[in-house]
Amino acid sequence: MSIGFFEGTHKCSITTTMGLGSHEGGCLSIKMNEYSFIFMVLLYYITTSYVLNSLLKEAEKINLRALSKERRREQLIEATIQCLSKKGLSSTTLADVAKEAGLSQGIVNLHFNSKDNLLADTLRFLTDEYDERFMKTFYGAPADPADQLLALMEMDLKPPICDRSKIAVWFAFFGETKAQPTYRKICASRDQKYAEILKSLVEKIVTDGKYIGINPGVISTTLSSLTDGMWLSCLISPKSFNRTESLLAIQSYLSSTFPNHYPR
Amino acid sequence: MSIGFFEGTHKCSITTTMGLGSHEGGCLSIKMNEYSFIFMVLLYYITTSYVLNSLLKEAEKINLRALSKERRREQLIEATIQCLSKKGLSSTTLADVAKEAGLSQGIVNLHFNSKDNLLADTLRFLTDEYDERFMKTFYGAPADPADQLLALMEMDLKPPICDRSKIAVWFAFFGETKAQPTYRKICASRDQKYAEILKSLVEKIVTDGKYIGINPGVISTTLSSLTDGMWLSCLISPKSFNRTESLLAIQSYLSSTFPNHYPR
Structure with a gap:
């Protein structure tokens, strides 16, 4: 895409040339006034910012989820250490660990499957x-x-x-x-x-x-x-x-x- | 009871004197010939031997039972050591111990009540x-x-x-x-x-x-x-x-x- 500005005037000519798959060697020329151009630029920035922002937020969420998963595992392991120290290995159950961590037994199963x-x-x-x-x-x-x-x-x-x-x-x-x-x-x-x-x-x-x-x-x-x-x-x-x-x-x-x- | 023997004769006089609750100061005199006396002595020895023998046998049985109980406990403890060594303390069950000892779980419960x-x-x-x-x-x-x-x-x-x-x-x-x-x-x-x-x-x-x-x-x-x-x-x-x-x-x-x- 080539955009040409003509100095000293409020008008500009924007010429977009693109190859069209169906029309080999064909070209498309669009002419617009300055308001349309500003509108287009703004629209471009707004949509780009929105998309980028959404992507960043999504990445942050994924990262947080990974961090939270890691933190949850640590929390459960720390609870296990407490239980093992108090009750010994033979008496400690997944239910004890869940209780010690203040979580449901389902969460323990989700993270570790088995004792x-x-x-x-x-x-x-x-x-x-x-x-x-x-x-x-x-x-x-x-x-x-x-x-x-x-x-x-x-x-x-x-x-x-x-x-x-x-x-x-x-x-x-x-x-x-x-x-x-x-x-x-x-x-x-x-x-x-x-x-x-x-x-x-x-x-x-x-x-x-x-x-x-x-x-x-x-x-x-x-x-x-x-x-x-x-x-x-x-x-x-x-x-x-x-x-x-x-x-x-x-x-x-x-x-x-x-x-x-x-x-x- | 007083028994008097008269030397040089085959006859003897046995006089039993006993206090009778119902006849205060009364006495009972029994006279018997030598065969009756021998019979009485034999009867006395036979019954005494029988009673003593039975008592001894009973004591022996009790002793054997105690020994067998002690031996059975040892047998179960030895089986427990084997199980603990192979499976660890947390996985060893009373059923494992019974199996290792070749006995029923009831016997384990009888001797130890609990794990x-x-x-x-x-x-x-x-x-x-x-x-x-x-x-x-x-x-x-x-x-x-x-x-x-x-x-x-x-x-x-x-x-x-x-x-x-x-x-x-x-x-x-x-x-x-x-x-x-x-x-x-x-x-x-x-x-x-x-x-x-x-x-x-x-x-x-x-x-x-x-x-x-x-x-x-x-x-x-x-x-x-x-x-x-x-x-x-x-x-x-x-x-x-x-x-x-x-x-x-x-x-x-x-x-x-x-x-x-x-x-x-």
């Missing part, structure tokens, strides 16, 4: 949350293997990670790992990842301190086992469990193993 | 079994605190205690401890008892070796946590779990803490 799916997603949520905290601590600590190792150990024994309600949920899943291969795989992959990171830190400390006769695999296994065992104490004997004493036990172990890096 | 009772008794059975093994190891080891401590640590990492199926059952209960105060109490009392024994052994080693700056409570907490954490590794990562490496980790920890008692 098995809900539980597997809850375990994934917990591992993701732990992973985020682990990585944040790892990269947040000074870039020294000894500091990083100690920071990771401390993280495991402090809130929000070492929280009795959450530990109860972890152990509820641990207790089902032999019967439920899905849970075992999720837990094992988490453990393997952290075991490798801990081992690599220990290797760096051993090299740096020129320690002799130390097996990094044994040390990292010991450290992981220590914190896991302390979680169990926190769960079973909350009154006698002592966070400071547990941390002291870790530090004491590190001091006796790497005296140059962790002086007493 | 809760069956589970609590199964946990008690496990703790009793562990206790027996713990005490046997403790008293069976040479009467030296360092040997006793190491023997107890080794016991925790070797079969029949460190058996994945049994560990799965332990963790199934650990996972329910927050929701089920009964389970928590049983587990906590077990842990407290062993923690005290371990602590007293560590105290003796510290005194004997004149080690300075060592907190026996911290050391015993570390040791318990270590074995608990290793059980979790055995459950979650059976392929990578290494019994020898785990034992090495314990020995290495003991060597670095008490070098005079556990030389490398």
Whole structure:
């Protein structure tokens, strides 16, 4: 379409040339006055704005729906964690979760189909949350293997990670790992990842301190086992469990193993 | 009753004197020949033997019934351990236990009334079994605190205690401890008892070796946590779990803490 303006006059000539499928090489010429032209331009802008606006609103709605779906899932998973902590894995039902979340059981079914799916997603949520905290601590600590190792150990024994309600949920899943291969795989992959990171830190400390006769695999296994065992104490004997004493036990172990890096 | 024998003669005189309620101060005298007397004595022995025999048989039956009841309970608890290990605590039903034991569900109900009772008794059975093994190891080891401590640590990492199926059952209960105060109490009392024994052994080693700056409570907490954490590794990562490496980790920890008692 070509539009030609003639300066110094209120009249303009608009010539539209378009190819018509039925008339090969044919052309159409439209002449209109300035009011018609302004009207056409306005009409063009109004319709375009309207269409664009509608499209934007629609996109926003879709986005909001997606966000709301994600938020709803999180809400249900958080309710599941509460229920598992209070009632245990065997007694928690979808109805309990719905009640805890203040939603209908239909919504729970819509999002998770079954208790098995809900539980597997809850375990994934917990591992993701732990992973985020682990990585944040790892990269947040000074870039020294000894500091990083100690920071990771401390993280495991402090809130929000070492929280009795959450530990109860972890152990509820641990207790089902032999019967439920899905849970075992999720837990094992988490453990393997952290075991490798801990081992690599220990290797760096051993090299740096020129320690002799130390097996990094044994040390990292010991450290992981220590914190896991302390979680169990926190769960079973909350009154006698002592966070400071547990941390002291870790530090004491590190001091006796790497005296140059962790002086007493 | 007074019976008088007259030596040198085949005749005897039996005089029975008894007070008769209706005839105050009255007496009854019975005279019988020797055959009647022998007959009476025989009759007395036969009836007494019969009554005694019947009583003994009855007692035996009661005893057998009690034994059989006890055996039946054990049989059901063993079936429960199998089910919990295979299906987990949440999926195990009384019907599963009955099927595993090859008995009717009515028998399970008769002995335990509910799944809760069956589970609590199964946990008690496990703790009793562990206790027996713990005490046997403790008293069976040479009467030296360092040997006793190491023997107890080794016991925790070797079969029949460190058996994945049994560990799965332990963790199934650990996972329910927050929701089920009964389970928590049983587990906590077990842990407290062993923690005290371990602590007293560590105290003796510290005194004997004149080690300075060592907190026996911290050391015993570390040791318990270590074995608990290793059980979790055995459950979650059976392929990578290494019994020898785990034992090495314990020995290495003991060597670095008490070098005079556990030389490398």
